[in-house]
Amino acid sequence: MDSVTKRYPDGTVAVDRLSLEIPDRAITVLVGPSGCGKTTTLRMINRMVEPTEGTILLDGEDLQQQPVTTLRRSMGYVIQNAGLFQHRTILDNIATVPRMIGWGKQKSRERAAELMERVGLDASLAKRYPYQLSGGQQQRVGVARALAADPPVLLMDEPFSAVDPVVRKGLQDELLRIQDELGKTIVFVTHDIDEAIKLGTMVAVMRTGGRLAQFAPPAELLSDPADDFVEDFLGADRGIRRLSFFPSAGLELTTGPVVRADATAEQLAAAGGAPHLLVTDADDRPLGWAEPGDLTAGDLAAGRLLSFGRPFVPGTDSLRAALDCAVLSPTGWAVAVDADGRVTGVVSQQTVGAAIRSAHGAGDPGAVTPGDARAEEPGDVTKVAP
Numbered sequence: 243m244d245s246v247t248k249r250y251p252d253g254t255v256a257v258d259r260l261s262l263e264i265p266d267r268a269i270t271v272l273v274g275p276s277g278c279g280k281t282t283t284l285r286m287i288n289r290m291v292e293p294t295e296g297t298i299l300l301d302g303e304d305l306q307q308q309p310v311t312t313l314r315r316s317m318g319y320v321i322q323n324a325g326l327f328q329h330r331t332i333l334d335n336i337a338t339v340p341r342m343i344g345w346g347k348q349k350s351r352e353r354a355a356e357l358m359e360r361v362g363l364d365a366s367l368a369k370r371y372p373y374q375l376s377g378g379q380q381q382r383v384g385v386a387r388a389l390a391a392d393p394p395v396l397l398m399d400e401p402f403s404a405v406d407p408v409v410r411k412g413l414q415d416e417l418l419r420i421q422d423e424l425g426k427t428i429v430f431v432t433h434d435i436d437e438a439i440k441l442g443t444m445v446a447v448m449r450t451g452g453r454l455a456q457f458a459p460p461a462e463l464l465s466d467p468a469d470d471f472v473e474d475f476l477g478a479d480r481g482i483r484r485l486s487f488f489p490s491a492g493l494e495l496t497t498g499p500v501v502r503a504d505a506t507a508e509q510l511a512a513a514g515g516a517p518h519l520l521v522t523d524a525d526d527r528p529l530g531w532a533e534p535g536d537l538t539a540g541d542l543a544a545g546r547l548l549s550f551g552r553p554f555v556p557g558t559d560s561l562r563a564a565l566d567c568a569v570l571s572p573t574g575w576a577v578a579v580d581a582d583g584r585v586t587g588v589v590s591q592q593t594v595g596a597a598i599r600s601a602h603g604a605g606d607p608g609a610v611t612p613g614d615a616r617a618e619e620p621g622d623v624t625k626v627a628p
């Protein structure tokens with residue numbers, strides 16, 4: 243988008259000289275307060291709204307030069323409350339676009355069934371009508387319908403804002419998983435900054451009056467907000483939330499205070515220097531914390547154990563997760579486990595604190611948690627000044 247302005251006939255400037263380079267095959271989130279021009283921006287991309295000034299290029303081609311029907315077919319569109327056809331079954335809703343572009347009934351329905359599976363909808367729902375589905379299920383149908391003709395671009399306008407936080411988290415995780423498989427170019431509108439940070443490879447923060455405040459990857463928004471408006475919009479936990487982008491893999495673990503429930507007197511004595519001991523079962527799974535004085539050799543599990551809280555997995559979980567474990571632990575020590583839940587060591591709040599200080603000191607996080615689509619750099623993204 244090159245210096246795009248939208249002035250509605252009544253004089254309202256909904257979008258003001260917006261320039262954005264939206265990366266291919268990544269999720270770009272437009273976020274900002276109500277009325278700041280997010281929907282208008284999204285609709286200019288599929289020409290439901292025409293810009294007053296400026297140009298929008300798709301793969302270098304001016305959108306104005308492209309027939310609207312061709313353009314819309316290359317762009318799936320998902321809105322809040324899914325916007326489903328109430329008189330059509332779920333399967334027929336999803337098959338709408340393939341039918342429209344002449345795929346034939348059988349092929350369209352097969353494609354729709356395949357997409358139901360992809361978005362996590364049980365095949366038994368195929369013959370139901372939208373009103374017979376929960377809000378979260380309807381949103382999944384909306385996503386499946388937008389994907390049906392396999393468009394390279396997906397435009398999503400607050401698709402998950404009408405559902406409760408638990409369902410919403412499920413839908414977000416599902417979108418990230420689908421995106422990992424399909425690699426669409428997604429423009430996602432929300433006014434929820436946490437959703438923006440979770441989903442976005444790039445995040446455009448807009449302010450009232452349709453002005454761009456900052457365009458940056460989420461970790462950079464959190465570390466270097468461009469101005470007071472962005473800082474305010476990010477909210478109070480900016481420092482803590484930024485830790486989600488630092489890996490916990492580098493934390494130095496110790497196994498000194500870890501003992502098995504069948505430990506001998508000698509093993510206990512060897513570990514006895516620590517103020518607390520972490521007791522595990524014979525498979526190295528954590529049972530709980532004990533004070534050395536409470537333990538009798540050969541019968542540790544019977545001692546009064548304190549909860550070990552929630553363990554973290556170094557290499558998979560972030561520094562934020564490790565800190566949370568240490569904070570929740572009654573001893574102030576976080577328990578590290580491998581993917582099978584076996585204890586690999588423990589780490590103190592102080593050690594986590596030191597890692598946080600050095601991570602912040604080192605500037606930009608070098609890595610994010612594996613399995614996270616944002617781990618890949620979004621190609622040749624040009625940062626645009628507000």
Ligand SMILES: Nc1ncnc2c1ncn2[C@@H]1O[C@H](COP(=O)(O)OP(=O)(O)OP(=O)(O)O)[C@@H](O)[C@H]1O
Nearest residue numbers: 250252254256275276277278279280281282283433
């Ligand atoms: N058809 C229209 N005619 C006149 N003004 C409009 C029209 N559509 C939107 N606006 C105005 O343009 C501005 C931007 O609206 P837009 O719908 O793009 O905001 P938004 O960021 O999507 O808001 P929300 O978060 O509430 O959905 C608002 O001031 C709105 O009142």
Ligand SMILES: [Mg+2]
Nearest residue numbers: 280281282399
């Ligand atoms: Mg809107």
